[in-house]
Amino acid sequence: TQLLEQSPQFLSIQEGENLTVYCNSSSVFSSLQWYRQEPGEGPVLLVTVVTGGEVKKLKRLTFQFGDARKDSSLHITAAQPGDTGLYLCAGGDSNYQLIWGAGTKLIIKP
Amino acid sequence: DAGITQSPRHKVTETGTPVTLRCHQTENHRYMYWYRQDPGHGLRLIHYSYGVKDTDKGEVSDGYSVSRSKTEDFLLTLESATSSQTSVYFCAISTGQVDYEQYFGPGTRLTVT
Numbered sequence: 001t002q003l004l005e006q007s008p009q010f011l012s013i014q015e016g017e018n019l020t021v022y023c024n025s026s027s028v029f030s031s032l033q034w035y036r037q038e039p040g041e042g043p044v045l046l047v048t049v050v051t052g053g054e055v056k057k058l059k060r061l062t063f064q065f066g067d068a069r070k071d072s073s074l075h076i077t078a079a080q081p082g083d084t085g086l087y088l089c090a091g092g093d094s095n096y097q098l099i100w101g102a103g104t105k106l107i108i109k110p
Numbered sequence: 111d112a113g114i115t116q117s118p119r120h121k122v123t124e125t126g127t128p129v130t131l132r133c134h135q136t137e138n139h140r141y142m143y144w145y146r147q148d149p150g151h152g153l154r155l156i157h158y159s160y161g162v163k164d165t166d167k168g169e170v171s172d173g174y175s176v177s178r179s180k181t182e183d184f185l186l187t188l189e190s191a192t193s194s195q196t197s198v199y200f201c202a203i204s205t206g207q208v209d210y211e212q213y214f215g216p217g218t219r220l221t222v223t
Contacts, residue, residue: 042202
């Protein structure tokens with residue numbers, strides 16, 4: 001059974017600080033996707049990384065796929081209150097589905 | 111905007127009553143999914159569809175059934191609602207490209223009393 005573990009489960013930091021969220025597995029995935037979910041809404045796709053070692057940047061967010069395609073990280077530089085939300089990683093599965101991590105709840109205090 | 115709507119957005123029902131949630135898409139995508147989201151459990155797949163009348167079970171399918179008679183609609187039915195089915199339900203769609211990237215509806219908050 002493929003599993004994705006996210007850490008930390010919860011993170012509360014001050015505006016302007018940097019942070020990293022991790023998504024780890026013992027299984028190889030064809031891709032890793034990151035979503036952000038705000039209260040009362042559905043998750044929204046941020047990025048998909050496909051190639052081992054790939055790095056993608058989305059403004060202050062940097063996403064990296066591990067060389068072995070078993071893990072991924074999300075780094076936020078100079079966090080803003082608007083970054084607050086639940087961050088979910090999901091791994092590509094061959095059977096029409098995604099394997100989901102449990103999420104990291106991020107709170108950025110002004 | 112991925113063109114996904116869910117109805118109703120909120121529902122309160124009594125234990126033992128049947129409930130149907132509707133997901134409607136305007137994108138004509140092949141793949142559709144129903145998830146439930148509960149504190150401490152993240153997103154859990156209930157059922158999914160890979161085409162009209164083609165559906166399969168997810169990890170938490172007990173007590174739920176689905177139907178897809180048209181590309182644009184995917185219905186989730188709780189035959190006899192129980193309090194353990196109190197949750198937020200999300201529908202998602204996917205083109206099936208780039209490893210089934212998914213686009214979510216706004217959710218339905220269901221309370222079973």
